[in-house]
Amino acid sequence: SNRTFTMIKPDAMKNGHAGAILDRIIKEGFRIVALKQTKLSAEKAGEFYAVHKERPFYGELVSFMSSGIIIAAILEKENAVASFRKLIGATNPAQAEEGTIRKLFATSLGENAVHGSDSDENAAIEGSFFFSGLEQF
Numbered sequence: 527s528n529r530t531f532t533m534i535k536p537d538a539m540k541n542g543h544a545g546a547i548l549d550r551i552i553k554e555g556f557r558i559v560a561l562k563q564t565k566l567s568a569e570k571a572g573e574f575y576a577v578h579k580e581r582p583f584y585g586e587l588v589s590f591m592s593s594g595i596i597i598a599a600i601l602e603k604e605n606a607v608a609s610f611r612k613l614i615g616a617t618n619p620a621q622a623e624e625g626t627i628r629k630l631f632a633t634s635l636g637e638n639a640v641h642g643s644d645s646d647e648n649a650a651i652e653g654s655f656f657f658s659g660l661e662q663f
């Protein structure tokens with residue numbers, strides 16, 4: 527598939543980086559298929575990250591992801607999932623390559639500015655968590 531799903535997380539929103547992050551994504555050749563600003567309830571954040579529910583950081587992750595406004599978007603580009611994960615860099619910004627979105631804008635391992643789907647299958651699941659078919663262009 528040529529689509530991936532992203533969120534600009536509450537830290538990046540609060541720190542005023544949303545515009546710069548979207549600008550970078552567009553300049554890297556991703557087309558915006560769908561986009562919205564929203565806020566996750568703790569329940570919805572828990573559902574989104576259910577795959578991590580046995581991990582020690584799950585509570586912290588759910589609390590952080592429901593702590594403020596986010597932007598959710600579906601993006602399109604050839605090889606979208608891998609290409610986007612390269613653009614955002616390693617989960618831990620301290621290990622992210624120079625020039626990646628997490629290196630530039632993330633706060634910490636937990637508060638790491640952006641999400642990017644890790645497979646085509648999850649990109650489709652995550653995209654439909656936020657957007658109906660009628661909202662995707």
Ligand code: ATP
Pocket residue numbers: 583586587616617635636637638640641642643644
């Ligand atoms: P994402 O799914 O957000 O794109 P990822 O695939 O790089 O991130 P995962 O290992 O799937 O990373 O972890 C999901 C999210 O959980 C991370 O982006 C980060 O916000 C948080 N997280 C991961 N590991 C830790 C940790 N050790 N402590 C706190 N938060 C963590």
